[in-house]
Amino acid sequence: MDSLTDAPEPVQPAPTPNRAATPAKATRDPEGTRARIMAAATEEFARYGLGGARIDRIAEQAGTNKRMLYYHVGNKEELYLAVLEGAYAHIRATERTLNLEKLAPPEAIARLIEFTWQYFIDHPEFMALLNIENLHRAELLKTSAHVQSMHSPFVQMIADVLARGVEQGVFRAGVDPVQLYISIAGLSYFYLSNVHTLSVIFGRDLLAEPAREERLGHMVELVLKALRP
Template sequence: MSARRTANPAAESPRIRDADRTRQIILDAATHEFAALGLGGARMDRIAERAGVDKRLIYYYFNNKDDLFLAVLERAYAAIRRAEQAQHLEALNPADAVRKLVEFTWRYYLEHPEFLCLLNSENLHQAEHLKRSSQVRDIHSPFVQWLADILKRGQEMGVFRKGVDPIQLYISIASIAYFYLSNKYTLSEIFGRDLMSPEALDERLAHMIEVILGYLRP
């Protein structure tokens, strides 16, 4: 009678790592495709070609294009929240924390235009993918609590006014950055300015900080 075989984690871990690496390569390729062409224009053939994998492998890991798009969205939201956490804003005084959050949001949008494109595409589909997500609210809940704690500290110190909703505040921060960048071509043409010049971008950031902190003052 032969000895019973036992699982060997050391032997299995390379396969697990390889599978995870393949998933990330597919998600990278899919992010590029969805950001460039939206959900409707994206093609699984092109994603497979860019990722350098057989198309059947995409279906194996992600089932279909809609599930792949949801996975891309979830990863994108998780990435921005992780990047925010890495700023350690909780260690700053409340005013500096909010100022740095505005700066971070602005810089992140500038450095990750694909994030805004993915949001545009999902909003065109009325968030039908995010409604199926089991992760996205959990990803954002700690952030909302963190911002609420900063607002509370600021109120207790007398530097912020009372009654500020952290969700409304964050929507305002995101929106004044998002609108400027998502409409940069039309706004530049209408007003005869290069709104993406370094000087214009710095001016916009200073304006955003002044608007948000001005709103928070007692």
């Protein structure tokens, strides 16, 4: 998705985990205040969208007041952009933990699918932010120098895995790594991003454990079968 990308930026305080970890008063704790604002904003934007997010709620959730929000981050748009950049930075940092080159080609592909799947599950706010940003035609993302300069080393990684697979006779040739990358992300993304409407349509809870396991199995099988020579 968008950026299963390795990148050098320092890891941000991770939007989700310690969200309400320090909702304490925090008098005279600029860093803590900013971190709590970012965490609260991430949740708020992901939940209500750009137009629906409320500065008041963010401030309250962050255990501070609106004025501090403007003091530390700037206005609503800047806050949103910071959240978006933070989300990208986080996934990029997480991606670095993958070492596909050490695995056999099929295992590497399976590993990639699993990682993508799990990341989306752990970070629904990331999908939500992508939704929001695309709803707005990525106009804010375009203004972000940080994110714009982001390429996906993942693509190269996939290209390498594919090449190794072809070489070893386990993958067919002619598969474009960018397309595959988008396909792998899409298989997880659509299911998880639209899980609420799909659950309504199909009348069953697609987030329940058995359904999730089944989906992961299907995806891995689909892709690996498709790569057979």
